[in-house]
Amino acid sequence: IIRRSLIDKISGRTIVEVEFLLARLVKWPSSAEFQAVLTNRKIETVARSGKYLLFHLDDKQVLVIHLRMTGRLQYITRDGEKDKFTRIIFKLDNGDLLVYADTRTLGTLYLMPFDELWRIAGLFTMGPEPLTPEFSLVYLTEMLKKHHGKIKAILLNQKYIGGLGNIYVDECMAIAGIHPERIASSLSESENEKLYHAINKVIADGIEHGGTTFRDYRDGDGKSGSHQHHLNVYGRKDEPCLSCGTPIHRKEVAGRGTHFCPKCQK
Numbered sequence: 001i002i003r004r005s006l007i008d009k010i011s012g013r014t015i016v017e018v019e020f021l022l023a024r025l026v027k028w029p030s031s032a033e034f035q036a037v038l039t040n041r042k043i044e045t046v047a048r049s050g051k052y053l054l055f056h057l058d059d060k061q062v063l064v065i066h067l068r069m070t071g072r073l074q075y076i077t078r079d080g081e082k083d084k085f086t087r088i089i090f091k092l093d094n095g096d097l098l099v100y101a102d103t104r105t106l107g108t109l110y111l112m113p114f115d116e117l118w119r120i121a122g123l124f125t126m127g128p129e130p131l132t133p134e135f136s137l138v139y140l141t142e143m144l145k146k147h148h149g150k151i152k153a154i155l156l157n158q159k160y161i162g163g164l165g166n167i168y169v170d171e172c173m174a175i176a177g178i179h180p181e182r183i184a185s186s187l188s189e190s191e192n193e194k195l196y197h198a199i200n201k202v203i204a205d206g207i208e209h210g211g212t213t214f215r216d217y218r219d220g221d222g223k224s225g226s227h228q229h230h231l232n233v234y235g236r237k238d239e240p241c242l243s244c245g246t247p248i249h250r251k252e253v254a255g256r257g258t259h260f261c262p263k264c265q266k
Helices: 002-010 033-039 114-119 139-145 151-156 166-176 190-207
Strands: 014-020 024-026 043-049 052-057 060-067 073-074 084-094 098-103 107-112 249-253 257-262
Touching: 002 043, 002 052, 002 073, 014 033, 033 107, 060 073, 060 114, 060 190, 107 114, 139 151, 139 190, 151 257, 166 190, 166 257
Parallel strands: 024 107
Antiparallel strands: 014 043, 014 084, 043 052, 052 060, 060 107, 073 098, 084 098, 249 257
């Protein structure tokens, strides 16, 4: 959603200045080199992989921004109001701004040649994403067979499936009727198929609704998503299950707050 809301606004624009309010978010190269190399560079296009946004520049380098939990990228006109958690400002040749804001300052930024992106471990090792040909039922089935940990932990691991966060994992397990503490390799063929379709559905619905905003998430125009109004289990502790009326449970699984229906997801 963020990439889609930004690409038409910034493709072809030149970065004329980089202003730091918190330089430590830049992990490679040094902040001084980051500023120097980006100045007067043209943004050719914007790509995405998981929560990584990749700004391809006219010198074949790539500005990589990993939003993590609370990062936000917003296009602001020259007279617009900046986010109070603004950390880095990219000033563009038309006078407008691309602003990186981050409440908890967990995000990371990199600048490197395209053929060196392998240096960013999380980006290089990311598994296939839902809604792509690489993420097939065969892939999911074979991957789950090899793992004997809890299904929730496996689905959260970006090495196995890219782009699934905590909210969407809870939702896809609810739709598929699978308990979050089931052992991944124990799923039957029919359960694997249900889970496969549920994962794709949850991601497609999230995109259609503009993302899920409980607190920090915004698109590139600063707008909130609405998918939080369509959730089956996440954030609904003690509320009735939409299918059977049983109160939704919440517990820690794989180190994350986890919501599920104890009746529908035995």
